Each structure stands twice: as C-alpha cells, then as structure tokens.
Amino acid sequence: MSNREENRLESPAQARYRRLRRRRERWIQLSRCGILLAFLLLWEGLARFGVIDAFLLSSPTRMAQTLVELTRSGEIWPHLWTTLSETLLGFALGAGLGILLAIALWWSPLLTRILDPYLVVLNALPKIALGPVLIVWIGAGMPAIIAMSLLISGIVMLVTVLNGFLAVEMEKRTLLRAFGASKLQEFTMVVFPGALVSTVSALKLCVGMTWVGVIVGEFLVSRAGLGYLIVYGGQVFQLDLVMAGTAVLCLLAALMYLGVAHLEKRLLARRG
Amino acid sequence: MTDQPLLAFDHVSMCYHDDSGETEVLSDFSLRLMPGEFVALLGPSGCGKSTALSLAAGLLRPDSGRVTLRGQEILRPPQHCGYMLQRDHLFPWLTVRQNAALGLRVRQKRLSARQKAHIEELLAACNLTEFADAYPAQLSGGMRQRAALVRTLSVEPDFVLLDEPFSALDAQTRLRLSDEVRQQLRGCATLLVTHDVSEAISMADRVVVLTRRPARICAEHAIDLPGLPLERRRDPRFREEFDRIWKELDVHEQ
Ligand SMILES: Nc1ncnc2c1ncn2[C@@H]1O[C@H](COP(=O)(O)OP(=O)(O)O)[C@@H](O)[C@H]1O
Ligand SMILES: [Mg+2]
Numbered sequence: 368m369s370n371r372e373e374n375r376l377e378s379p380a381q382a383r384y385r386r387l388r389r390r391r392e393r394w395i396q397l398s399r400c401g402i403l404l405a406f407l408l409l410w411e412g413l414a415r416f417g418v419i420d421a422f423l424l425s426s427p428t429r430m431a432q433t434l435v436e437l438t439r440s441g442e443i444w445p446h447l448w449t450t451l452s453e454t455l456l457g458f459a460l461g462a463g464l465g466i467l468l469a470i471a472l473w474w475s476p477l478l479t480r481i482l483d484p485y486l487v488v489l490n491a492l493p494k495i496a497l498g499p500v501l502i503v504w505i506g507a508g509m510p511a512i513i514a515m516s517l518l519i520s521g522i523v524m525l526v527t528v529l530n531g532f533l534a535v536e537m538e539k540r541t542l543l544r545a546f547g548a549s550k551l552q553e554f555t556m557v558v559f560p561g562a563l564v565s566t567v568s569a570l571k572l573c574v575g576m577t578w579v580g581v582i583v584g585e586f587l588v589s590r591a592g593l594g595y596l597i598v599y600g601g602q603v604f605q606l607d608l609v610m611a612g613t614a615v616l617c618l619l620a621a622l623m624y625l626g627v628a629h630l631e632k633r634l635l636a637r638r639g
Numbered sequence: 640m641t642d643q644p645l646l647a648f649d650h651v652s653m654c655y656h657d658d659s660g661e662t663e664v665l666s667d668f669s670l671r672l673m674p675g676e677f678v679a680l681l682g683p684s685g686c687g688k689s690t691a692l693s694l695a696a697g698l699l700r701p702d703s704g705r706v707t708l709r710g711q712e713i714l715r716p717p718q719h720c721g722y723m724l725q726r727d728h729l730f731p732w733l734t735v736r737q738n739a740a741l742g743l744r745v746r747q748k749r750l751s752a753r754q755k756a757h758i759e760e761l762l763a764a765c766n767l768t769e770f771a772d773a774y775p776a777q778l779s780g781g782m783r784q785r786a787a788l789v790r791t792l793s794v795e796p797d798f799v800l801l802d803e804p805f806s807a808l809d810a811q812t813r814l815r816l817s818d819e820v821r822q823q824l825r826g827c828a829t830l831l832v833t834h835d836v837s838e839a840i841s842m843a844d845r846v847v848v849l850t851r852r853p854a855r856i857c858a859e860h861a862i863d864l865p866g867l868p869l870e871r872r873r874d875p876r877f878r879e880e881f882d883r884i885w886k887e888l889d890v891h892e893q
Contacts, residue, residue: 536728538724538726538728539728539730541698541724542722542724542728543741543745544698544716545696545697545698545716545720545722546716546722546741546742546745546746546794547715547716547718547745547746548745552745556741556744556745557730560730560732561730561732563732
C-alpha cells in the first residue's frame, strides 16, 4: 500500500506541507539544543561574574574539568561500571520477576484476589523506607542495592503488566477458547501480545524506577558507584564532583531510556 | 441418517449465579439443527440467545439437559465449529491472512499446503486477497467482518454459530454483508442469533422465536423464500412473514 503512495507523484501542496514539516522538525531540534546551551552559558556566566558562588554551585567548566580529570586518572570507570552493572542487573531482575509474577497472578484470579491488599500496600509504600531493613538483612553491599532497585521497579512492573493482561478483552479470549485453545495458548496467543503495548511502557517506567533504586541504594550503603561519588562529593563539599557525577548519570539514564524506546519501536513495528 | 440432527439441545436449562442472585436464562429449551440447515434464533435482547450459542460452542455446560453434536454430548469446544461474534475481534497485531488462520493455528503449529490454499480461496471469495497482508486497522468495518468470516470458515466448520454478527455495522454494509455471508455459508449448518426480525427472515430456512428470559421457544416458522437475503427482502411474501413474526415477538414484549 505504501509503495503505491510513494510512486504517486507528489502534489505541490503536499510538497509544501512536507517542507514546512521538515522545517518545524529542525526548529524543534535546534530549540532543544539551544535550551541546554543557554542554561550552561547562563550558569557559567553567573559563576564567572561572581553572582553565584562557584565553590558552592560549581560551573560548567569546573564540572567539565572534573570530568576530564576523573577520566584521565581512570577513577571514573569503576564507579561507572559499578552503577551500570547494578542498574542493568536490577532492571533485568525487576522486569523479569515483575513479568513472571504478573503471569502467575493472571493465571490464578484467586491468588490475585488473595494477594490484592498486599500488592496495594506494597505499591503505595515508599520503598525507600525499607532501606535500613534491607541493609540489616542483606548487608551493606551490592546485593542490598540491587534488592532496593528490584523492590522499587519490580512492583511497578508487576502491577502495570498485570493490569495490561487483565485489560485484554474477554471476548477475544472467548473466541480463542471456542477454537479449542488451552489456557497457555490463550496467554501466548492473545493475552501477552494484546498487552504488549502496556508491557513495553511498563519497561520504560521500570528503567526510571531502577535508577531511583540504585542511586538511593548507593546513597545508603555503597563504597563505589556514581551515587556514592555524588554523596561523597556532597560530604566533602566538592560540588564539582557532585555535578560531574550527576551529568554522567543523566547521560547514562538517557542512553538506557533510548535503548528501551528503540526496543519498543522494534517490538511494535510490525503492527498496523 | 438424514433424520439425525447435527446439533441438538434436549431440554436444556441454564442459570447464572452471581451476588445479585440467580438468573434463569434457558428453561427446558429444545432445538434441532439439521445438516445444511440455516436456523435463526430470534428473541428480545437479554433473553439468553448468546448463552445458547456458548453452550453449542462448548464454552459452557448446561445445568440440566444435553447439548449434542451428532448425538455426542458436547463437553469441550468441538473441533469444527465456527463462531462469529458481534464484533470482529481481529487481532490488531496479526495481518488479515494470519488472523484468518487463527483457528487452525490453535490446533497445529504449521498449516498444510491444502489449508493454506483453502484460506487463499476464502480470502478471494470475500474480496480480501488484496488486503491479505494488511493489518485490521487498515480495513473498513465491513471488510473486517468479512475477514472474521474467513477466520470462521478456515477451520472447515461442521456448523457455524453467528451471534448478531451484523449488529455493529451500518445499515448498508449490513445488508450487503448478510448477502455475502449467506452465500458463503450455503450448505453449512448455521445457527444465527439476532433480535432483528427482517434479518432472521431474510437469511434463515427456519426462524425460531424465543420468549423473554428465561428463553423458551414460542413459535417456529419455516421460511420458504427463494434466493439470497437481498432478493428475499424484495419478495412480496417477505412482508407477510415479517408481520406474522413481529406480532408473536410483540406478545412477549411489554
Ligand atoms: N456470566 C454471566 N453471569 C451472570 N449473568 C449473565 C452472564 N451472562 C449473561 N448473563 C445474563 O443472562 C441473560 C442472558 O444473556 P445473553 O445470553 O447474553 O442474552 P442475549 O444474547 O439474548 O442478549 C442476561 O440477562 C444477562 O444479564
Ligand atoms: Mg447476546
């Protein structure tokens, strides 16, 4: 179908529309970069002219310098690697366990009913409050950090995915059953693909939640990682370090989000 | 042999239970569908028509009485049963062709060459060949319901259950599609459920009029009109049948 549309000659009005459209897109990209640039320039300027205290609030150049030093000395890599591995592990576990539990609960409505109040409370609870408990139970180390992020992201994942499963139309399932489908087929042929859109958006949520969990975990217990770097910088009043760590974190989080968005595109591409 | 019904309801009763109490939906309901026969179940909405179809599809079991297919009690969804609902329920993530093969894919991993050819034939018969690789979202309502018809027929059904399959369509599409469906189902035993009197008369060999809930059979009419639905609607006798059945249906509505 799209082939036929491409082969058709474009009318002047359509060409004009496309030109305007492209210009608009360029303008949007430009504005986005512009905002960041303006922000950095303003910050730098205010720091240079002494309007703000560069010692307390750092400045883009000082931040960049710190980053260069951290990279040159190689000090940044262990921190980066620690946080990244914690996050990837936390994400995989949170997403995986969340989906598996959602499947189990979908399978057994009775279990869902029984566990409902617990899910509600767990979902509403600020999981950070469980930090001290986790540290005592698991010890102050990487496992506690991963448990923290698992707790924060896994429950969101579970609840969102389960709701997606339950929202799949009953009649579609009935139709499949009339064809003789088993419960497993019902799940694989209609419930899972039918809820794919919401599962993928749950994954996006999960990325953000995992970062929250990991950084909070690192604030609480760790001796390494970007969260640790940030807290450490704060404690010794090295705000350049805090800002540098935050910048790297922004970059990583954005990259991971892009990865999931790319996955989303690929997963949902085949749909009309 | 020809006297044996394909599908039979024998003194079937059925209740639903929920917190608001018991709802008796079918009460001592008996019906026979002969091979090749097209029967319309006509009744006010909420009287239990869909429930009767669910029983025939093996999705529900009756409280008492028996529902049988060629004399065998239906305990699970029968293999060669086509089921079509009010809405097409095409899966938006599958192409029209994949949707059409859905019933077969439930039972087997891959389709035989013969089955594939059969699906292509059905798509062609329903003017969908051009859209076989399109997704349902790209199709109009009538085309979607035709795709659902192909999905229903691809399992080579012994009998077909139609649950108000046209009621979600606009009037014109509805007329055209009922013609097309009737044509495709020629010779296939069919149970159509509807609350539309003219639809029932225009399509069926026999119209069974049901009472309000709990559904009981209040009258049966053999419809002896020739041709396809559109032709039948133009027949002068169509009006007579309509008036007759309309009155019967009326008696039971307030
Ligand atoms: N699962 C169910 N639980 C309780 N009541 C139901 C259920 N399904 C249908 N009913 C009730 O049974 C009656 C008959 O339903 P149905 O067979 O769908 O009627 P129809 O198809 O003729 O409109 C309706 O009054 C409906 O409210
Ligand atoms: Mg109904």
